[in-house]
Amino acid sequence: MAVKDMTKLTLGPIAYHWSAEARRDFYARIADEAPVDEVYLGEVICSKRAPFHEADLPATIERLERAGKTVIVSTLAEVMLKRERKATGDLAAMDAPEIEVNNAAGLYARGRRAHRIGPFLNAYNEATIAWMAGQGATHVCLPAELPGPAIAVAAQAARDLRLGVEVQVFGRAPLAVSARCYHARAHGRTKDNCQFVCENDADGMPLRTTDDRPILRVNGIQTQSESYVDLLPETERLVADGVTHLRLMPQAVDMVAVARVFRATLDRTLSVAEADVRLAALCGDTGLSNGFYHGTAGYRRIAMASAG
Amino acid sequence: MSLAELICPAGTPAALRTAVDAGADAVYCGFQDATNARNFPGLNFTPEELAASVAYAHDKGTKVLLALNTYPPAGKVDLWRQAADTGARLGVDAFIVADMGVADYIARTHPGIRLHLSVQAAASSPEAIRYYCENFGVKRVVLPRILTIPEIRQIKREIPCEIETFIFGNHGLMVEGRCSLTNYLTGQSTNMDGVCSPASEVDYARHADGSMSSQLAGFTIDCFGAEEKAGYPTICKGRYTAPHRPDGYYAFEEPISLNLSRLLPELIEAGVHAFKIEGRQRSKSYVRGVVRAFRAAVDDIKAGREAKIADLIALTEGQKQTQGAFETKKWR
Numbered sequence: 001m002a003v004k005d006m007t008k009l010t011l012g013p014i015a016y017h018w019s020a021e022a023r024r025d026f027y028a029r030i031a032d033e034a035p036v037d038e039v040y041l042g043e044v045i046c047s048k049r050a051p052f053h054e055a056d057l058p059a060t061i062e063r064l065e066r067a068g069k070t071v072i073v074s075t076l077a078e079v080m081l082k083r084e085r086k087a088t089g090d091l092a093a094m095d096a097p098e099i100e101v102n103n104a105a106g107l108y109a110r111g112r113r114a115h116r117i118g119p120f121l122n123a124y125n126e127a128t129i130a131w132m133a134g135q136g137a138t139h140v141c142l143p144a145e146l147p148g149p150a151i152a153v154a155a156q157a158a159r160d161l162r163l164g165v166e167v168q169v170f171g172r173a174p175l176a177v178s179a180r181c182y183h184a185r186a187h188g189r190t191k192d193n194c195q196f197v198c199e200n201d202a203d204g205m206p207l208r209t210t211d212d213r214p215i216l217r218v219n220g221i222q223t224q225s226e227s228y229v230d231l232l233p234e235t236e237r238l239v240a241d242g243v244t245h246l247r248l249m250p251q252a253v254d255m256v257a258v259a260r261v262f263r264a265t266l267d268r269t270l271s272v273a274e275a276d277v278r279l280a281a282l283c284g285d286t287g288l289s290n291g292f293y294h295g296t297a298g299y300r301r302i303a304m305a306s307a308g
Numbered sequence: 309m310s311l312a313e314l315i316c317p318a319g320t321p322a323a324l325r326t327a328v329d330a331g332a333d334a335v336y337c338g339f340q341d342a343t344n345a346r347n348f349p350g351l352n353f354t355p356e357e358l359a360a361s362v363a364y365a366h367d368k369g370t371k372v373l374l375a376l377n378t379y380p381p382a383g384k385v386d387l388w389r390q391a392a393d394t395g396a397r398l399g400v401d402a403f404i405v406a407d408m409g410v411a412d413y414i415a416r417t418h419p420g421i422r423l424h425l426s427v428q429a430a431a432s433s434p435e436a437i438r439y440y441c442e443n444f445g446v447k448r449v450v451l452p453r454i455l456t457i458p459e460i461r462q463i464k465r466e467i468p469c470e471i472e473t474f475i476f477g478n479h480g481l482m483v484e485g486r487c488s489l490t491n492y493l494t495g496q497s498t499n500m501d502g503v504c505s506p507a508s509e510v511d512y513a514r515h516a517d518g519s520m521s522s523q524l525a526g527f528t529i530d531c532f533g534a535e536e537k538a539g540y541p542t543i544c545k546g547r548y549t550a551p552h553r554p555d556g557y558y559a560f561e562e563p564i565s566l567n568l569s570r571l572l573p574e575l576i577e578a579g580v581h582a583f584k585i586e587g588r589q590r591s592k593s594y595v596r597g598v599v600r601a602f603r604a605a606v607d608d609i610k611a612g613r614e615a616k617i618a619d620l621i622a623l624t625e626g627q628k629q630t631q632g633a634f635e636t637k638k639w640r
Contacts, residue, residue, distance in 0.1 A: 122407070
């Protein structure tokens with residue numbers, strides 16, 4: 001079997017406050033149509049949002065598994081309040097499905113039972129990955145800002161330890177989290193009194209510089225990149241370097257079509273050049289970037305060197 | 309009552325001596341490379357300077373804490389290991405770490421030296437803190453600047469280690485160790501390179517109407533009227549527009565610094581063991597003034613006297629200051 005056939009396409013957890021109905025429709029379509037192998041569910045950003053959609057979780061898991069997808073539930077990136085500690089502990093106590101841990105509080109609760117390491121846990125290097133593997137990690141998603149050469153070293157280390165290794169190849173990059181809710185702040189509210197104003201921004205709230213240049217996106221307590229990360233041109237390199245899973249982050253675009261473009265690129269039924277044109281068309285006005293991978297400013301788009 | 313140790317910034321050997329002489333219980337510093345989170349030009353220590361500085365500090369009964377609090381990118385871990393080995397050889401009293409791989413290395417290789425968990429590790433719950441205590445023998449946690457005093461009091465009851473909090477200086481808005489904003493605009497990473505809004509990428513542009521804009525890597529971060537003093541372009545203190553805020557607003561926080569001097573007695577009572585003053589990039593005279601004022605305040609409180617809080621307030625006179633998350637949940 002060729003290496004490319006073993007590469008898994010994954011769908012990361014929804015970062016935004018999409019309504020329960022929107023989520024149900026989204027995952028029904030993913031289950032029926034999207035060529036992704038694994039799907040991450042769960043609320044990662046704001047514990048206040050979870051009650052809106054957690055009741056649907058069992059049905060969504062069942063729906064996706066019936067369609068042949070592997071389902072993983074992700075835990076919160078920030079754990080501070082009692083309800084966040086409890087939510088993390090409850091997920092860590094589950095036997096199935098798999099869980100992806102995004103905070104050390106989740107590692108503590110999980111103990112040495114098998115788990116995946118999420119992108120918020122700062123697995124930047126081989127020493128940390130080896131430590132995590134010794135504690136029961138079976139899979140690691142690398143931080144979004146890790147440059148290509150470091151990804152290659154980390155992926156090799158992970159493979160030597162028989163861990164899956166994942167890199168985000170599409171969607172806004174997670175840049176920061178805070179205790180403060182910037183969505184609430186923009187509307188003159190506080191986090192405790194937010195009235196869930198973030199639900200109006202399905203793809204994040206755009207921030208522009210005062211001279212009108214797009215710069216960042218606000219998603220509750222999270223700050224994201226304005227551009228969508230696009231590592232389509234780099235997928236072949238990533239796979240050759242030992243990355244086993246490529247993550248697409250859900251954005252407010254046709255994610256089934258996005259997944260098809262990546263799948264076709266992996267299957268080599270579509271050239272990278274053609275695939276990138278299609279992807280850009282699916283993303284409308286949103287800029288695409290791969291700066292982090294190339295060790296430069298994350299927002300930048302670095303053209304691929306010609307064949308070689 | 310806690311010991312209320314004062315942990316003071318030492319960006320240079322001269323600043324270290326100044327902090328020691330002004331009454332620091334401990335100073336914290338780093339090497340001249342990516343192994344610490346203040347990897348700024350002109351700052352930090354060569355191994356030789358650190359050796360002399362450890363001797364100076366120990367002679368006066370002051371501890372030296374070595375910050376190794378960045379995250380090594382894969383392939384470069386040896387730089388952090390060598391820095392730990394050098395620090396151990398030179399007799400530092402503790403390492404301040406964030407990365408699990410670095411913590412594991414030090415715990416195994418230098419088990420006799422204390423480990424402090426950096427604010428960069430973002431451990432903000434008892435479970436997260438216990439993870440580091442139980443696995444690496446961490447003796448002290450530097451808490452993220454996102455907790456209220458009642459929350460700190462609660463955490464103290466549930467963890468087996470000392471607590472250190474920031475009390476004064478720059479007020480970071482994002483959870484430390486989880487921020488790639490600088491890398492997104494400049495290509496230099498806070499976590500991997502120890503860089504935040506680097507001076508080499510800063511520009512100030514004067515406009516025809518006399519106004520001024522501050523820029524980072526070509527992005528306008530803030531703008532100022534002709535009479536206003538232009539601030540430093542830190543991304544999380546910048547002014548932006550949003551659909552509901554077309555005129556521009558400080559989307560994350562205003563340019564403001566943290567001053568918890570009024571809360572000092574309460575923090576001591578809550579069980580905070582050590583207080584950290586931010587500012588390794590600051591001048592000797594700044595360090596001298598701030599350390600002396602906090603030394604006097606802490607000594608007064610420990611002796612049961614009223615602290616002269618006014619002296620501490622005066623340190624930031626003319627600047628906006630905040631008690632941040634510590635005073636009330638409304639900050640969030």
